[in-house]
Amino acid sequence: MTRMRAIFGLMLLHSGCVFAGYDANEIALGASEKAVLKQFPTAHCAALQWKSRAAERRCDDSKIVFGGVPGRITFYLKGDRVEAFDMRFDTKDADRMAAFLKKRYGAPAEETRANPEARGPIYKVEWKKGEERAVLTSQTQKSRSSLTVWRGDFEDEIYRVR
Numbered sequence: 009m010t011r012m013r014a015i016f017g018l019m020l021l022h023s024g025c026v027f028a029g030y031d032a033n034e035i036a037l038g039a040s041e042k043a044v045l046k047q048f049p050t051a052h053c054a055a056l057q058w059k060s061r062a063a064e065r066r067c068d069d070s071k072i073v074f075g076g077v078p079g080r081i082t083f084y085l086k087g088d089r090v091e092a093f094d095m096r097f098d099t100k101d102a103d104r105m106a107a108f109l110k111k112r113y114g115a116p117a118e119e120t121r122a123n124p125e126a127r128g129p130i131y132k133v134e135w136k137k138g139e140e141r142a143v144l145t146s147q148t149q150k151s152r153s154s155l156t157v158w159r160g161d162f163e164d165e166i167y168r169v170r
Contacts, residue, residue: 030113030135030142030157032074032081032093037140037159039090041067044083048072051083062165063091074155075108077101084158084166092158092166102146102153106133109155113142 029036035047045051048070055065063084072081072095079097083090097105110116110133117136123129129149135142139159146153156163 029137029140029159032095032155032157033072035083035090035093037090037092037157040088041065041085044085044090048081048083051081053085058167060166060168062086062160062162062168075105075112077105077108084162091160092156092162094157095155096152097155099146099148099151099153102131102144105153105155106131106144109133109135109142109144 029038031037033047035044041053044067045053048067051067051070053065053067056063063086065085067083067085069080069082072079074081074095077097079095081093081095084092084094106119113135116133118132118134120132121129122132129147131144131146131148133144140157141159141163142155142157144153144155
Protein backbone atom coordinates (compact mmCIF):
# COMPACT_ATOMS: atom_id res chain seq x y z
CA MET A 9 0.00 0.00 0.00
CA THR A 10 2.85 2.42 0.82
CA ARG A 11 4.44 1.80 -2.57
CA MET A 12 1.14 2.61 -4.31
CA ARG A 13 0.86 5.90 -2.37
CA ALA A 14 4.42 6.83 -3.37
CA ILE A 15 3.70 6.08 -7.04
CA PHE A 16 0.45 8.08 -6.87
CA GLY A 17 2.29 11.00 -5.25
CA LEU A 18 4.92 11.02 -8.00
CA MET A 19 2.20 10.94 -10.65
CA LEU A 20 0.52 13.97 -9.08
CA LEU A 21 3.77 15.92 -8.94
CA HIS A 22 4.53 15.18 -12.58
CA SER A 23 1.00 16.13 -13.64
CA GLY A 24 1.62 19.72 -12.58
CA CYS A 25 -0.53 19.64 -9.44
CA VAL A 26 1.12 21.46 -6.56
CA PHE A 27 0.32 20.05 -3.14
CA ALA A 28 3.60 20.94 -1.44
CA GLY A 29 4.11 24.31 0.19
CA TYR A 30 4.10 27.63 -1.54
CA ASP A 31 6.99 28.33 -3.90
CA ALA A 32 8.46 30.85 -6.31
CA ASN A 33 10.01 29.18 -9.36
CA GLU A 34 10.53 25.94 -7.43
CA ILE A 35 12.06 27.59 -4.33
CA ALA A 36 9.64 26.69 -1.55
CA LEU A 37 9.55 27.65 2.09
CA GLY A 38 12.23 25.56 3.81
CA ALA A 39 14.67 25.64 0.86
CA SER A 40 18.36 26.30 1.58
CA GLU A 41 20.34 29.44 0.70
CA LYS A 42 22.36 27.32 -1.71
CA ALA A 43 19.15 26.35 -3.55
CA VAL A 44 18.09 30.01 -3.69
CA LEU A 45 21.43 31.04 -5.22
CA LYS A 46 21.34 28.19 -7.71
CA GLN A 47 17.88 29.24 -8.95
CA PHE A 48 18.53 33.00 -8.57
CA PRO A 49 22.27 33.57 -9.16
CA THR A 50 21.95 37.38 -9.15
CA ALA A 51 20.56 37.46 -5.60
CA HIS A 52 22.74 39.27 -3.07
CA CYS A 53 22.68 37.42 0.27
CA ALA A 54 23.74 39.06 3.54
CA ALA A 55 22.93 39.18 7.23
CA LEU A 56 19.94 41.30 8.21
CA GLN A 57 20.92 44.76 9.39
CA TRP A 58 18.59 44.43 12.39
CA LYS A 59 17.88 41.75 15.00
CA SER A 60 14.82 39.65 14.32
CA ARG A 61 13.41 36.36 15.55
CA ALA A 62 11.93 35.82 12.09
CA ALA A 63 15.11 35.70 9.98
CA GLU A 64 18.89 36.08 10.10
CA ARG A 65 19.71 36.63 6.41
CA ARG A 66 18.09 37.88 3.26
CA CYS A 67 18.79 37.33 -0.41
CA ASP A 68 17.73 40.51 -2.21
CA ASP A 69 16.68 41.91 -5.52
CA SER A 70 16.92 38.98 -7.80
CA LYS A 71 14.92 39.32 -11.00
CA ILE A 72 12.13 36.81 -11.44
CA VAL A 73 9.44 35.94 -13.92
CA PHE A 74 6.74 34.05 -12.03
CA GLY A 75 3.54 33.10 -13.77
CA GLY A 76 4.61 35.23 -16.72
CA VAL A 77 4.87 38.30 -14.49
CA PRO A 78 8.29 39.98 -14.20
CA GLY A 79 9.39 41.37 -10.86
CA ARG A 80 11.96 41.29 -8.09
CA ILE A 81 12.10 38.87 -5.19
CA THR A 82 13.65 38.80 -1.72
CA PHE A 83 14.08 35.61 0.29
CA TYR A 84 14.35 35.70 4.11
CA LEU A 85 16.30 32.88 5.77
CA LYS A 86 16.71 31.56 9.29
CA GLY A 87 19.00 28.64 10.08
CA ASP A 88 19.81 28.32 6.34
CA ARG A 89 16.14 27.79 5.48
CA VAL A 90 13.74 30.07 3.62
CA GLU A 91 11.18 31.38 6.10
CA ALA A 92 9.53 33.84 3.70
CA PHE A 93 9.77 35.53 0.34
CA ASP A 94 8.40 38.74 -1.06
CA MET A 95 7.91 39.44 -4.76
CA ARG A 96 7.23 42.95 -6.04
CA PHE A 97 5.71 43.51 -9.48
CA ASP A 98 3.79 46.09 -11.53
CA THR A 99 0.27 46.68 -10.28
CA LYS A 100 -1.07 46.30 -13.83
CA ASP A 101 -0.15 42.58 -13.55
CA ALA A 102 -2.04 41.91 -10.29
CA ASP A 103 -5.05 40.19 -11.86
CA ARG A 104 -2.82 38.02 -14.05
CA MET A 105 -0.71 37.07 -11.01
CA ALA A 106 -3.83 36.24 -8.98
CA ALA A 107 -5.15 33.99 -11.76
CA PHE A 108 -1.80 32.18 -11.96
CA LEU A 109 -1.62 31.73 -8.18
CA LYS A 110 -5.14 30.32 -8.04
CA LYS A 111 -4.03 27.61 -10.46
CA ARG A 112 -0.72 27.02 -8.68
CA TYR A 113 -1.71 27.39 -5.00
CA GLY A 114 -5.37 26.39 -5.29
CA ALA A 115 -8.51 28.25 -4.26
CA PRO A 116 -7.79 31.19 -1.95
CA ALA A 117 -9.03 31.23 1.62
CA GLU A 118 -10.08 34.85 1.13
CA GLU A 119 -10.35 37.33 -1.72
CA THR A 120 -11.44 40.94 -1.25
CA ARG A 121 -11.73 44.08 -3.31
CA ALA A 122 -12.19 47.16 -1.18
CA ASN A 123 -12.47 50.80 -2.15
CA PRO A 124 -11.21 52.89 0.77
CA GLU A 125 -11.48 56.54 -0.22
CA ALA A 126 -8.05 57.67 1.03
CA ARG A 127 -5.95 54.91 -0.56
CA GLY A 128 -7.93 53.94 -3.61
CA PRO A 129 -9.09 50.44 -4.54
CA ILE A 130 -7.29 47.57 -2.81
CA TYR A 131 -7.24 43.97 -4.05
CA LYS A 132 -6.15 41.27 -1.59
CA VAL A 133 -6.02 37.50 -2.06
CA GLU A 134 -4.91 35.15 0.73
CA TRP A 135 -4.04 31.44 0.81
CA LYS A 136 -3.56 29.38 3.99
CA LYS A 137 -2.08 25.91 4.49
CA GLY A 138 -1.39 25.07 8.12
CA GLU A 139 1.16 27.61 9.35
CA GLU A 140 2.00 28.82 5.84
CA ARG A 141 0.44 31.91 4.29
CA ALA A 142 0.55 33.61 0.90
CA VAL A 143 -0.92 37.08 0.39
CA LEU A 144 -1.15 39.07 -2.82
CA THR A 145 -1.82 42.76 -2.18
CA SER A 146 -2.45 45.39 -4.83
CA GLN A 147 -3.38 49.05 -4.53
CA THR A 148 -4.39 50.65 -7.82
CA GLN A 149 -2.87 54.04 -6.87
CA LYS A 150 0.54 52.45 -6.22
CA SER A 151 2.88 51.34 -8.99
CA ARG A 152 4.00 48.13 -7.25
CA SER A 153 2.03 45.19 -5.90
CA SER A 154 3.39 42.34 -3.81
CA LEU A 155 3.13 38.66 -3.14
CA THR A 156 4.34 37.80 0.36
CA VAL A 157 4.69 34.16 1.43
CA TRP A 158 5.72 33.07 4.94
CA ARG A 159 5.35 30.49 7.64
CA GLY A 160 4.80 30.78 11.37
CA ASP A 161 4.88 34.24 12.92
CA PHE A 162 7.30 35.70 10.35
CA GLU A 163 4.95 38.52 9.33
CA ASP A 164 4.55 39.68 12.95
CA GLU A 165 8.21 39.33 13.89
CA ILE A 166 10.33 40.46 10.93
CA TYR A 167 10.32 44.20 11.64
CA ARG A 168 9.61 44.08 15.37
CA VAL A 169 12.20 46.21 17.16
CA ARG A 170 14.44 44.16 19.48
